[in-house]
Amino acid sequence: MSATKPILALNVGNTHTTLAVLRGKRMLWRSTVKTAQLLNQRNAKCLAKAWGEEISKCREQIQHIGVASVVPKATQTFLPWLEKNVRAESYIISASLKLPFEIRYRTPQTLGADRIAVAAFAAEHFPSQAVIVIDFGTAITYDILTSGAHYLGGLILAGAHTAAASLWQRAAQLPEFQLRKTSKLIGSSTVECLEAGLFWGKVAETEGLIAKLKVELKRKYRESKNFGGSNGWGCSGVCTHCCHNRPCRKRCCALWHSRNCRKKFYDDLSQPVFKG
Structure with missing residues (x-):
């Protein structure tokens, strides 16, 4: 081509x-x-x-x-x-194509094209490095590549908007609300409680899963020196989000342990979700 x-x-x-x-x-x-x-x-x-x-x-x-x-x-x-x-x-795009990584997934025929695409992106941009790829959308997906370009699988969770919508649709007295960045951990109104719970819940969820995945990769796959960079443990992320009235995809590829990447993650996560 x-x-x-x-x-x-x-x-x-x-x-x-x-x-x-x-x-x-x-x-x-x-x-x-x-x-x-x-x-x-x-x-x-x-x-x-x-x-x-x-x-x-x-x-x-x-x-x-x-x-x-x-x-x-x-x-x-x-x-x-x-x-x-x-x-x-x-x-x-499917698992049957020639890809820049080897799929070690028990059911490759069920692997989503979105997950294959972000894994290919990570394999091309972070050769010889273990990578945790995180895609924030309707669902949040975590996809794992070893430094030998082996795709292991990952996790699938409810996205921020999906989680928020399930609350206001299933709880009669809870109002509709949006994901937004907030410095308050303890809300002083129902809306503030919902916003803080969603934002900080997703932050804690993401940080906690990254920490557990690092341990798992080190313990089971001996990935310790070449994970997202040469200076110790890191995380290369591919992040997506949906801006209000301007849906878009953003790719954030940097070490998780750098301040800029943490700030970028929080900023990406705090973009208002599209209600529709």
């Missing part, structure tokens, strides 16, 4: 779908919509046509469409229309 020719990257998430034209490491165009819009044939057709017209303005012939999807129904409805409008063949 020529690096000079652009590809079209389609990321179909549970809440949002992003489409981007990429040439090498440069992004030429990008757009994001709610994934629910792709489930209707008429909407999918109109959206594919509109996106095709926008992409044509880049004056570039798309070579391939790379697809990472966790919503098969949306992909099945939308992808044929997209292929027709951009006149390009699509490649679906």
Whole structure:
């Protein structure tokens, strides 16, 4: 595949779908919509046509469409229309592809395309290092790579918005609220209690799991010297979040033990979630 020719990257998430034209490491165009819009044939057709017209303005012939999807129904409805409008063949990310790491997962056929994509990103950017990859979205996923580029598996947890929504939907007297960064650990109102519980709960959850994963990797897999960097234990993270009215994906790749990475993590985690 020529690096000079652009590809079209389609990321179909549970809440949002992003489409981007990429040439090498440069992004030429990008757009994001709610994934629910792709489930209707008429909407999918109109959206594919509109996106095709926008992409044509880049004056570039798309070579391939790379697809990472966790919503098969949306992909099945939308992808044929997209292929027709951009006149390009699509490649679906799956465990059957040639990847920059070896999968040691008991059920590789059930491994999500989103997890495969972030693991590939980590393997390419942190060669010969053990990596904990953390993706914050509708679900929070932890994916583990050894320094020998072996994918071990990880954890799947409820995302911040998912956890918040379950509270206000199931508890009759609790109000709707959003995730936001707060310095208060002890709330002095119901809303403050909810906000503090969600934010600091996720902070504690993430720090606690990283600490346990470090111990597990050191004890079971003897990963101690090359974990996220050469200066002792660290964590390389790939973080995503959804900003209010501007869904986006952010990648944070740095040592967990550096102050900047901790601040970046807290800032990413505290972005308001999209309610929808």
